[in-house]
Amino acid sequence: MIAQRPILATADALPDARGRFGDFGGCFVPETLYTPLEELRRAYAEAREDPAFAEALRSELRDFAGRPTPLIPADRLSRELGGARIYLKREDLLHTGAHKINNVLGQLLLARRMGKTRIIAETGAGQHGIATAAGCARFGMECVVYMGAEDMRRQALNVYRMRLCGAEVRGVEAGQRTLKDAVNEAMRDWVATSRHTHYILGSALGAHPFPMMVRDFHKVIGEETREQILAAEGRLPDEMAACVGGGSNAIGFFYDFLAEASVRLVGVEAGGRGRGSGEHAARFEGGRPGVLQGCKTWILQDPDGQIEATHSVSAGLDYAAVGPEHAYYQSTGRISYAAASDEECLDAFQRLSRSEGIIPALETAHGLAYALRRAPELSPDQILCVNLSGRGDKDVQEAARVLEGEVPGATVPTDHG
Ligand SMILES: *Cc1c(COP(=O)(O)O)cnc(C)c1O
Numbered sequence: 001m002i003a004q005r006p007i008l009a010t011a012d013a014l015p016d017a018r019g020r021f022g023d024f025g026g027c028f029v030p031e032t033l034y035t036p037l038e039e040l041r042r043a044y045a046e047a048r049e050d051p052a053f054a055e056a057l058r059s060e061l062r063d064f065a066g067r068p069t070p071l072i073p074a075d076r077l078s079r080e081l082g083g084a085r086i087y088l089k090r091e092d093l094l095h096t097g098a099h100k101i102n103n104v105l106g107q108l109l110l111a112r113r114m115g116k117t118r119i120i121a122e123t124g125a126g127q128h129g130i131a132t133a134a135g136c137a138r139f140g141m142e143c144v145v146y147m148g149a150e151d152m153r154r155q156a157l158n159v160y161r162m163r164l165c166g167a168e169v170r171g172v173e174a175g176q177r178t179l180k181d182a183v184n185e186a187m188r189d190w191v192a193t194s195r196h197t198h199y200i201l202g203s204a205l206g207a208h209p210f211p212m213m214v215r216d217f218h219k220v221i222g223e224e225t226r227e228q229i230l231a232a233e234g235r236l237p238d239e240m241a242a243c244v245g246g247g248s249n250a251i252g253f254f255y256d257f258l259a260e261a262s263v264r265l266v267g268v269e270a271g272g273r274g275r276g277s278g279e280h281a282a283r284f285e286g287g288r289p290g291v292l293q294g295c296k297t298w299i300l301q302d303p304d305g306q307i308e309a310t311h312s313v314s315a316g317l318d319y320a321a322v323g324p325e326h327a328y329y330q331s332t333g334r335i336s337y338a339a340a341s342d343e344e345c346l347d348a349f350q351r352l353s354r355s356e357g358i359i360p361a362l363e364t365a366h367g368l369a370y371a372l373r374r375a376p377e378l379s380p381d382q383i384l385c386v387n388l389s390g391r392g393d394k395d396v397q398e399a400a401r402v403l404e405g406e407v408p409g410a411t412v413p414t415d416h417g
Helices: 031-047 051-065 075-081 100-113 127-139 149-154 156-164 179-193 210-218 220-233 248-257 324-332 342-356 362-377 393-403
Strands: 071-073 085-090 118-123 142-148 168-172 197-200 239-243 264-272 288-292 295-299 335-341 383-388
Touching (some): 051 100, 075 085, 075 342, 075 362, 085 220, 100 127, 100 248, 118 127, 118 179, 127 142, 149 168, 156 393, 168 179, 210 220, 210 248, 210 324, 220 383, 239 248, 295 324, 335 342, 335 362
Parallel strands (some): 085 383, 118 197, 142 168, 239 264
């Protein structure tokens, strides 16, 4: 068992007292949400100082989620590419199939500590929904998951998994009927029910304290990676890459390395089908700062500030805003951002399966697509670590549909909003 450091942040760590990461973040919510957020902020401030809380989380992460996850060299892939040695951090091995469970277990322990008996969550691809449903079953909590009706159709298997775990899945018919609309419904529920209900937000997004709290619950990914790469190589990696939807797996992977100037950090967004409006979810390439669902950050919006439609072959990266901490580190230049297209993602999806016997999630495959481009530019004495945020079982059907040409246009996916 790798020793985990307490989830205390150092005194100078962001965000500031008002939840701001430099110009970004904050708490832009209607008055009715201010009270539950303030209650949450106070409860979390106490919990993060409590060694018993840290110990309970450590034990849940070990026994229920399956931590620590391995860091393995991708020998065949690295040889084929002929450049940097690639290491893979295996978050795909966690219970329910992705990193999401780290955050869910942290927030469930916090909810229990606050005396809440009911949990609500939003979900896009369903990975956060299934992690929440499974955790609620374990903790004996009532669970309601909001999900866009369009996403329910695309991710029918995950809907069934959630229901098996006893969760109620409520379809949302508003808007594009995807993740953004599900978040709105969850916030509406929370306004009315916060006395007994906790809202488990699924990424490093939203109003303070969510971005900070979600980051804290995921930073174990990077802490393990540091110990594992030091044990394997006796030094830190030269570069680390992870896909960025809201940005939780990436910030969790990077956080422990932010102060290491020698380690290059790269977040990879969904480049979709192209640079046109509605064709991608690359916020740093096509967006500008604004406010959405509780925080100030980079957002895909039209000249009037209306939120633009997004597209990605991976539902989990298909969102118009990026987490505010990423907006901050983009502004300081500490983290670099790249984009990978649907086509590059599908190539990486197949490449890792064939070379290493690991079928990655389509979200994850964006980070890998970047690594496929980048590794040949580096030398064999350099190390590139990629966070494998989740496994691809959920995506096999969609990949087959696209790759086997069951729809016209082969590797160009049809628009499913
Ligand atoms: C949800 C998800 C993502 C995107 O969310 P982040 O908050 O950006 O990490 C990435 N990979 C997988 C496997 C996911 O399930």
